[in-house]
Amino acid sequence: MPVSGKQLLPFADMVRKGDAERLWTGQSLLIEPHAALAHAAGAGARIPMGTSVTLMPLRHPFQAALQARSLAALTGQPFVAGFGTGPEPFVRALRAQGYTSPLTAVREYATIVRALLAGEAVDHVGAYFSMGGALPPMDTPPVELGLGVLRPRMAELAGELADVAITWLAPPHYLAESIVPALARGAERTDRPRPRLTAVVHVSLDAADRDHETTVLAAAQAHLQAPHYADMLGRAGIDVDPHDLPKTAARLIDSGTAAVGSADDILRAVTAYREAGADEVVLSTIGTQTLEGTRASLDALATITAAQRSSR
Template identity: 70%
Template sequence: MAISILLPFMPTEGKEILPFTNLIQEGAAERLWTGQSLMLEPHTALAYAAGAGANIPFGTSVTLLPLRHPFQAALQARSLAALSGHPFVAGLGTGPRPFVQALRGSTYASPLGAVREYTTIVRRLLAGETVELAGDYYGMHGALPPLETPPVQLGLGVLRPKMAELAGQIADVAITWLTPPGYLARTLLPALTRGAEREQRPRPKVTAVVHVSLDAPRREHARVILAATHAHLQAPHYQAMLRLAGIAVDPHDLLATATRLISSGTVAVGSIDDILRTVRAYYAAGADEVVLNTIGLQTVNGTAASLSALNAVAHAVRAEAAVMEESRG
């Protein structure tokens, strides 16, 4: 039962990250993840934390393809593995269509094809190979200079079956966000397995990013969850995924939709016991790692509330895992 935490904001100063890295160093969780930041570039921010003494594993969940060439992606991922002294998870994703259009001048005619080309180049560069690839979206002719570092694992953001099947073929980690545990078990996990079997390789590990809101006086969980998810709930690819999972999305009543995320067990809210119950459901559905995401608490109540919830929940999960391990021994 691996438990990790997500940096719940886009930092504007390096020192803002350090209270969250301290949670990892103190043993509350295993890895600090960050999403795509448009304030401080995420690899730069994590390099600051490593330089400030954060001797912990890091991961991105996810960084967006149009922002960097795959050579730069491989270089940045390898650099963070070297600077942190730990294996690094380089999570990749295409991003929303308008974002891709704005940066490239056109969308990907085949997002799956773009991801396959990009990931293939990054993996082969990290393996020390000379890459000769002229794709429809990305090309590479050359190699990275040799450098011994801890390993880099490649992750793919996965919402729907086709991307999950591709992740099964080419990724080390499948990263889910806002995906209900039942949908993970029924839809995504079988697709990941099909992809892996097609290539005769191990199925990628599953990292599920799960929104959290811990009980506190006057805290309205639906509003906390809405603060964390309102942008995703308005994005067509997230709406399509949630509808496929059986959760009705009403773009004209996002608060009601946030309430359905709670009632469906997609997000973890309530007491420590309530949150543990949801985390267990994700593990039972096939997640290998759960990443606690307090973006909503951070937005509504600030850093102190976010850190307090992360610390309490992460320690509770680890304590339960230790008891289970002891009972099996």
């Protein structure tokens, strides 16, 4: 979670220079992510951006569509607006009760956001979200609707409604065997192209005194304690031991879910994700950032992207 707007600027500059294709940020409870990205745009970062993912209980679908379209306007570039339900305790804290049917909640939210971004008047009264009206017309670069997916049923819904499906901590073999087929089934039901698949991958580059298991655990610890992530990883054959999370982090490394080692090792892991069906791989240095700070995080990304350029 960034603690200042300027903290994003060197990451944005890597995209501006062509080292990467898009700047991604997740949900932050320190500086709100749309505000942070707008700051970067105002500082000259006219680059493609995306959120992976912002949490639905925090904003009405109208506000979500408005914020996403605003960033497309401010950057002059396409924007991926990724949404997810968030963990059940968080949902309950904001709504007094959880989503009895997360699939229904996501369907309603995504349907409203998609229609608003398309310039349509919406008249929807749902179990969780309702909307009557439209966004005022405005010509902007496209906003793509993204949905966070962990399990096949949500992936099928993303296949029906989303432009981009976004995964987090999902191993390559699980993408190939479960998520990609589910996306295709959903897309087939509505006779639309399969959504692009974006995989967020935690990386830990070799460096003196850097322990990969510790770094991966720093990135993934909160998610590993969430039941829906533990269920997804269990389906993928990775046992999550809540009493021994370091051992679980080691399993993420051994399974290729996290990418660690030299720059070439990490690029081989990225290739495995692409071969599994990922159209875009997000290099997440959250663990390095948490333990060692921005400079170490930027140095790792610079090394990995330089290795990518030299391999072309």
